[in-house]
Amino acid sequence: MKIHISKLKNTLSTVIKENRTIGIIIPGNTYKDTVKELAEYIYNDRSSFWLYITVTKPYESIIKNLQILSNAPNVEFIDCISQAAGIVKRNGRCIFVDSPTLLENVIMEIQRLLQKVPSNYNKNILIDSLTALTIYNEENLITEFFYQLTNKVTSSNTHLITLFVEKEGPLGFLEKVLHINDEVIEIMSNKIDFDLEKENIVEKEIYGKEKGVFKEDRIGW
Amino acid sequence: MEQIQTLPKCRTGIPELDNILRGGIPIGNTVLVVGSSGCGKTTLCMQFLINGAKAGEKGVFFTITEPLFKLTKNLENYEFYDPYLVDSGILHLVDLRIICERMGLQADRYTFEDASALLDVLKDIANELKVKRLVIDSITALCYRLQTKEMIRDFIFKLGSFLATIDCTTLLTSEVPPRTLQYSLYGIEEFISDGIIFLGDMERGGDLVRTLQVVKMRGTEHTRAKYAMQITPKGISLSPLLKTK
Numbered sequence: 001m002k003i004h005i006s007k008l009k010n011t012l013s014t015v016i017k018e019n020r021t022i023g024i025i026i027p028g029n030t031y032k033d034t035v036k037e038l039a040e041y042i043y044n045d046r047s048s049f050w051l052y053i054t055v056t057k058p059y060e061s062i063i064k065n066l067q068i069l070s071n072a073p074n075v076e077f078i079d080c081i082s083q084a085a086g087i088v089k090r091n092g093r094c095i096f097v098d099s100p101t102l103l104e105n106v107i108m109e110i111q112r113l114l115q116k117v118p119s120n121y122n123k124n125i126l127i128d129s130l131t132a133l134t135i136y137n138e139e140n141l142i143t144e145f146f147y148q149l150t151n152k153v154t155s156s157n158t159h160l161i162t163l164f165v166e167k168e169g170p171l172g173f174l175e176k177v178l179h180i181n182d183e184v185i186e187i188m189s190n191k192i193d194f195d196l197e198k199e200n201i202v203e204k205e206i207y208g209k210e211k212g213v214f215k216e217d218r219i220g221w
Numbered sequence: 222m223e224q225i226q227t228l229p230k231c232r233t234g235i236p237e238l239d240n241i242l243r244g245g246i247p248i249g250n251t252v253l254v255v256g257s258s259g260c261g262k263t264t265l266c267m268q269f270l271i272n273g274a275k276a277g278e279k280g281v282f283f284t285i286t287e288p289l290f291k292l293t294k295n296l297e298n299y300e301f302y303d304p305y306l307v308d309s310g311i312l313h314l315v316d317l318r319i320i321c322e323r324m325g326l327q328a329d330r331y332t333f334e335d336a337s338a339l340l341d342v343l344k345d346i347a348n349e350l351k352v353k354r355l356v357i358d359s360i361t362a363l364c365y366r367l368q369t370k371e372m373i374r375d376f377i378f379k380l381g382s383f384l385a386t387i388d389c390t391t392l393l394t395s396e397v398p399p400r401t402l403q404y405s406l407y408g409i410e411e412f413i414s415d416g417i418i419f420l421g422d423m424e425r426g427g428d429l430v431r432t433l434q435v436v437k438m439r440g441t442e443h444t445r446a447k448y449a450m451q452i453t454p455k456g457i458s459l460s461p462l463l464k465t466k
Contacts, residue, residue, distance in 0.1 A: 104462060144463045
């Protein structure tokens, strides 16, 4: 389904059901806004445990940019890139994997952290993003990783939400992995937003002309 | 296909490894834990002993390569280690070099008689302490002192046979050069062992992925698939290795 970014939180609350795997395709120019929306959704979802796996940005940067998550007690992090970049600041809420190439270690850490979660909590994993892993790994390896993770996660009653940033991965990569998700949400790009807005204005102008409304009246619409 | 007779098992306490071994190492087996330096042989063996001790099974760790103070200092980094197990006598850490010194075996190379005397001492210790789990770290360092292949074969065979009679499960660490497909330095240890657990590593994107593979284990069905291994303060964890085509 293709949605506007403002509808993301509502959509998520309806599609996150038992053992669901959800893929979110994000145009590069809406990445920041999408992650912000997701952070708000996570923050408000206090009855659930969230595991935020970051490949795109270091944990420190995420916490700095998404202040809301810095105090959220229901979130823990796995940072796949800071250790390799030598920018680790130890923190009780974040596990630092040695390198984004050690994908099995990511799986092991996920399993270990999920085991700690009390059974009365819903468990969710957010991968930010699978396409960023293609920078460090072969495409086939990531596909296998995603298959393995999806199978493990769904058998342990956990929801998996995976971000795919458009044009970040190699050509054809999305087609290989998207179908593994039970649900795919496509976020409209800001350019489309603008085009849609323009389209609406034109439609309204035509409507206005037909109804004999002056151009200035458009402002209130 | 003929079903392998499944023997009573000694759980390693590493869940994924026990899963690979369909429940654990058959009790009384002598298993070679093979790998190059830093691959996690000692950690695996210690976790095996300590998990057993926590379940009330007495164990003994014979070190030849590392002094005891260094060994315990390293152990303190692991959450699974509990000094109480040593203090209470459920887990024994023994420096084999000190025993050899006390026996007057100070030479670099042992005679047949020296080897026999050492074997008797090891058997006596295992018997007296009533241990159910035993580790020698490393059999390579011990074999270095045994001058011929016959002596090595005789030593390991007799030790393993005796320990099996008292239902003691044994791990012998074997040092091999990095990235080689050999299971022992002297080419004899693997033939008299009941099992081989191979710890290795493989390069991926310039990083080293630790791996574990159960190559052989008499008395149980097991997978021979390669697993990725991680060593954390919690100990060893495993996950199926992702394969690149």
